[in-house]
Amino acid sequence: MSKHNFHTLLSRYRSGECTEREKHLVEQWFSMLDENISERSKEENEQLEEKLWKAIQERKELARVKPSRFTSGWKWAVAAVIIMTAAGWAVYLTLPGTEQAIGAETAMLPHSTSVSPMEKVSTGIGSKTVILPDGSEIRLSPYSSVAYSSSFDGDKREVLLAGKAFFKVVANPGKPFFVYSGEIVTRVLGTSFWIDGSNPARSIEVSVVTGKVTVSKRSEADFVPAGPVKGGVILTANQKVKFSGKSDLFELGLVEEPVPLLPEESEMPAEESFIFEDTPIAEVIEKLENAYGIEIILENDALKGCLFRGDITRQPLFNKLDLLCSAGNATYEIRGTRVLVSGEGCPAAGFHTGPQKEPVN
Amino acid sequence: MALIPGNVDEETFEAIYREYWLRLYDFALAKVHDPDVAEEIVQDLFVNLWEKRKGLRVTNLSGYLFVAVRNRIIDHYKQRLFSDLETVDAVTAPDYPLFLDELENEVKQAMGRLPDKTREIFMLNRLEGKSVGEISEKLNLPKRTVEYHITQGLRQLKTFLRSVSTFLPLFLASIII
Missing domain, CATH: 1.10.1740.10 (RNA polymerase sigma factor, region 2, helix turn helix motif)
Known part of the structure; x- marks a missing residue:
């Protein structure tokens, strides 16, 4: 995917760890970015000069700069996932949010038992890491805002989000964690009951990296979930949901690039290998299902016995499936959160319904 | 200074x-x-x-x-x-080398269209932020000539990229509105 590659290139350039060739490429690309800019009057320039100077002076005064613990978003995200298995859940939330959205809603949030003042954090061109009072972390993408009670002293933890953010939530079943964004509310599961509400909205996406969350619509008048799950969906790792206010539908799917789940007991991701030596496809599929936590259905039994050989350890899941399908004259499609593999089976396997294994002595 | x-x-x-x-x-x-x-x-x-x-x-x-x-x-x-990006993935994609080749090819083709002098002046201005005055002094050329090379360079690059580039929509999106 060229966006990913482009991001890699720019990251390498900025870290100073790139080759001369990469450096040259970035610099040439950079030289071609220019657009003509519109003329400004002398007055406009003077105004701008003073506006910027004032802003710089203000920021100089309160330059209490918190150094970021991680230098790049990528590193952070990975670290989050690793720590998360032990500590809680991760959610990736996306919505076309705005400053105003959160501004208008902030006033509504301290509805529960909390009387603490609201904290609000917004980003401009940069990302920010926000540490919540309970130790949970939010990686706030550019042009996004969050608001939350400064003490989290109610019986639940509530955060308002406009924009895009990556959440790493510390588990605390006694104090469920909610994220309100646009028309939906996402609850990090500890216990499970829920209520929904309805409002016309733009589409909002929630993707889960690790753990389990519920996503439902927000009620009109209230933030508090007070009944059983209604119209909400449960998401586990590698699944995402898109909510469109217009159609009022939750559309379940898989994230674009599923990642293998982390083993529960370990904090480090085990580099699981996917090397197969004439292995029946059914076994390969089973291994993939377990590794990614995604259900893969073989439509036709004839496929089960097709043999697969190859090292697909480093391929993304969907490339793995492409390779697998080509070995079994099959195709796959994503149906909701499941993958359906269909095809007539491979000629070599013929009528064999069972796996072809060498005799074991 | x-x-x-x-x-x-x-x-x-x-x-x-x-x-x-x-x-x-x-x-x-x-x-x-x-x-x-x-x-x-x-x-x-x-x-x-x-x-x-x-x-x-x-x-x-x-x-x-x-x-x-x-x-x-x-x-x-x-x-x-x-x-x-929708996913969190720290790994360099397997097709990264290929991506570099393609990008290099595009950039080389675009830049290769420019006459040497135009390219030199264009890069000084667009990459290093050198002003027309500075470039004119450095290369001992009249300011108007320097300005001409810069406008020409930009125009030619855009025309070329618009007509030829099929790759890297993002790369183009950042250049051409």
Whole structure:
């Protein structure tokens, strides 16, 4: 995917760890970015000069700069996932949010038992890491805002989000964690009951990296979930949901690039290998299902016995499936959160319904 | 022009701002095409300069400032890409080398279209932030000639990229509106 590659290139350039060739490429690309800019009057320039100077002076005064613990978003995200298995859940939330959205809603949030003042954090061109009072972390993408009670002293933890953010939530079943964004509310599961509400909205996406969350619509008048799950969906790792206010539908799917789940007991991701030596496809599929936590259905039994050989350890899941399908004259499609593999089976396997294994002595 | 003490006081800081803000702002604006982002970049740059003032040793102030603004512009594109990505994946994709080849090919073809002189002047202006005056002095050419090369360079690149490039929609989207 060229966006990913482009991001890699720019990251390498900025870290100073790139080759001369990469450096040259970035610099040439950079030289071609220019657009003509519109003329400004002398007055406009003077105004701008003073506006910027004032802003710089203000920021100089309160330059209490918190150094970021991680230098790049990528590193952070990975670290989050690793720590998360032990500590809680991760959610990736996306919505076309705005400053105003959160501004208008902030006033509504301290509805529960909390009387603490609201904290609000917004980003401009940069990302920010926000540490919540309970130790949970939010990686706030550019042009996004969050608001939350400064003490989290109610019986639940509530955060308002406009924009895009990556959440790493510390588990605390006694104090469920909610994220309100646009028309939906996402609850990090500890216990499970829920209520929904309805409002016309733009589409909002929630993707889960690790753990389990519920996503439902927000009620009109209230933030508090007070009944059983209604119209909400449960998401586990590698699944995402898109909510469109217009159609009022939750559309379940898989994230674009599923990642293998982390083993529960370990904090480090085990580099699981996917090397197969004439292995029946059914076994390969089973291994993939377990590794990614995604259900893969073989439509036709004839496929089960097709043999697969190859090292697909480093391929993304969907490339793995492409390779697998080509070995079994099959195709796959994503149906909701499941993958359906269909095809007539491979000629070599013929009528064999069972796996072809060498005799074991 | 080319001096900055190891320790910048308020007065020097303001003088640097007054002298450079406009060129830095216009440079950023031309690259990011968004006044708000350009403003934020310039603010960031100066706040950062102030915070680092004690340990700063810079022999070429203009060069330092333009490298700093360039880095921030690249960071802006990087972050925009990052927020566009849907998945969290730290691994360099297997097709990264191929991507580099293709990008290089595109850039080379585009740049290769430019006459040597135009390319040299274009790069000095667009990459290093050198003003027309500076380039004219450096290369001993009339200002009008320098201006001509810059406009020509930009026009030719755009025409070429519009007509030929099929790859890297993002690369193009950042150039052509």
